[in-house]
Amino acid sequence: MNKSLSFSAALSAAVSALFVAPVTSVKAEESNAWKLDSAVMYYGETDRVQAVEVIVGGKKEFEDGHFLDLKFTFDTLTGASATGAVAQPNIQSFTRPSGNGRYTVSANETPLDDTFKDTRVQLNAQWTQPLKGEYTLSTGAHLSKEYDYLSLGINAGLAREFNQKNTTVSAGLSLGQDTITPEGGLPIPLYEMPHYINSPNGQPNNTExxxxxxxxxxxxxxxxxxxxxxxxxxxxxxxxxxITQFNYSYSNVDGYQTDPFKVVSVVDENGVTLNNIYESRPDKRQKNSVYAQGKYHLSKSVVDVSYRYFWDDWGIKSNSIDAKYWMPMGKGYLEPHIRYYQQDEADFYQPFVTRQPEVDSNVSADYRIGKLTGLTLGLSYGFPLNNGHEISFRAELYRQKVTDPGVNNIGVINQLDIFPDVDAVIFQTNYSF
Amino acid sequence: MSFQVRKLLLVIVVLHVSACSSLGVKPWERNLLAKKQMALTSSPINAALDDHIYFSKEASSGGRGFAGGGCGCN
Structure with a gap:
């Protein structure tokens, strides 16, 4: 039975091969229309950042194997973001990064800057085409613009297929240039955050x-x-x-990598904040990662598992495990998703400092380069519509647990939760046509 | 650690190049692999959204693709 099946499959493949030219030209005509893929995503953290992101992507085949991919991304961010300053048992007041006014933080609360607001537009274009032999070339460019940030990049990749297209070896290069121009300028690293208030009528209020x-x-x-x-x-x-995939990626970043909106609290022996200084990060960073992915087709469902190990010369190491289980459900599918992430802190990460750091040293209290774990649980459901389009929905929960990297909490800080969890929800709808 | 990982990677690549000829399928055996849900990145849009979230909230990036940058969110 199996033999006759594989024989008929071989025969049909041979017949297709005989008529390969007319078959592909008919197919090319059919597939020359743009294929569009779109998504709207809401990302919301409890009491913190809210983001809405819209992506519209289009893919068009011009001739056999020649593809143009275009992607337009729009996102908007509002809400509050942790500044790095440590919680205190009393109300705290901070100058806004722009210098226009200040914000206050309640006693025992993690300081959040409530002026976090941005809108971003991104364009990506990618051209892929076969070359002579078994090679495929892909080149692309991206432009991303926010109010205070511009990112430009180009990339090129070459892939070669071996062994009846069962093995593909690829190499890629990407070059990027990012420029940050925050309102109010860039703070001097390790400099004390000033007390300055502009009153609403524009007249400086010099009391503080x-x-x-x-x-x-x-x-x-x-x-x-x-x-x-x-x-x-x-x-x-x-x-x-x-099917499996193994990647190694290397990234060299040279230039300004400090977050100009983040500060570090300098506290006395009782844990009381004396002042807040602007953070400082090294201007060089080399990142590496190895990535392995396997996808296995069971009788009807598909298991997708991937693992990444990441390390850099800032001392950060991380492990990420991601698993998805695609299963048919009615006319559509259901896909549960779990992702676990664990990260060790950067060498210069300190939740607070007890003395002014030395000139030219680096220090950051940004929890995102601290010791943390992340857990994502999600579920997607998608199905084809009668017009041939496809719609899908995704809901996920993302929890970051920030942990003490082993600092000796002192004085009043002992009674405070300076490593609060961050909880977020993700809702998304995709539409393909 | 990084040296060990590099060594491991080298072993994987060498194993692939030497052993791949015995792995794989014939062109007419690709019916399952050709399904959309078997593509290594079955939804590029979801992958882009996820990369953006985790790039903004965690210190690691890259792996599946370029480590990149592209936004001021980190």
Whole structure:
């Protein structure tokens, strides 16, 4: 039975091969229309950042194997973001990063900057085409613009297929240039955050500081970084049901990588904040990762498992495991998803400091480069519509548990939760046509 | 650690190049692999959204693709 099946399959493949030219030309005509894929996503953290992101992507085949991919992304962010300052048993007041006014934080609360607001537009274009032999070339560019941030990049990749297209070896290069121009300029690293308030009518209110204090804390209006990324990959079909991928990626980032909106609290021996200083990160970073993915087709469902190990020269190491289980459900499918992430902190991460750091040293209290774990649980449901389009829905919960990297909490900080969890929900709808 | 990982990677690549000829399928055995849900990145849009979220909230990036940058969110 199996033999006759594979014989008939071989025969039909041979017949197709005989008529390969007319078959592909008919197919090319059919597939020359743009294929569009779109998504709207809401990301919301409890009491913190809210984001809405819209993506519309289009793919068109011009001739056999020549593809143009275009992607438009729009997102908007509002809400509050942790500043890095440590919680205190009393009300705290902070100068806004722009220098325009201040915000206050309740006693025992993690300081959040409520002026977090941005809108971003991104365009990606990618051209892929076969070359002579078994090679495929892909080149692309991206542009991303926010109010205070511009990112430009180009990339190129070459892939070669071996062994009846069962093995693909690829290499890629990406070059990027990012420029940050925050309102109010870039603060001087490790400089004390000034007390300065502009009253709503535009007249400076000098009771807690002066504009010259604020200006003195700034040394330039913008800075940039250059990014060189390399990616090497091997894709291997194991058998009819099993496909694997192995990647190594390297990234060299050179330039301004400090977050100008983050500060570090300097506390006394009783844990009481004396002042807050602007954080400082190294201007060089080399990132590496190895990534392995396997997809296995069971009788009807598909298991997708991937693992990444990441390390960099800031001392950060992380493990990510991601698993999805695709299963048919009626006319459509259901896909549960789980992702676990664990990260060790950067060498210069400190939730607070007890003395002013030395000149040119690095320190950051940004929990995102601290010790943390992340757990994502999600579920997707999708189905085809009668017009041939497809719609899907996704809901996920994401929880970050920030942990103490082993600092000796002192004084009043002992009674406070300075490593609060961050909870977020993700809702998304996709539409393909 | 990084040296060990590099060594492991080298072994994987060498194993692939030497052993891949015995792995794989014939062109007419690709019916399951050709399904959309068997593509390594079955939804590029979801992958882009996820990459953006985790790039913004965690210190790691890259792996599946370029480590990149592209936004001021980190």
């Amino acid at each position: 500081g002066s504009s010259s204090d604020f200006d003195a804390s700034r040394d330039r209006s913008s800075d940039s970084k250059q990014i060189v990324d390399l990616l090497f990959g091997v894709t291997q079909v194991i058998n009819r049901r099993f």
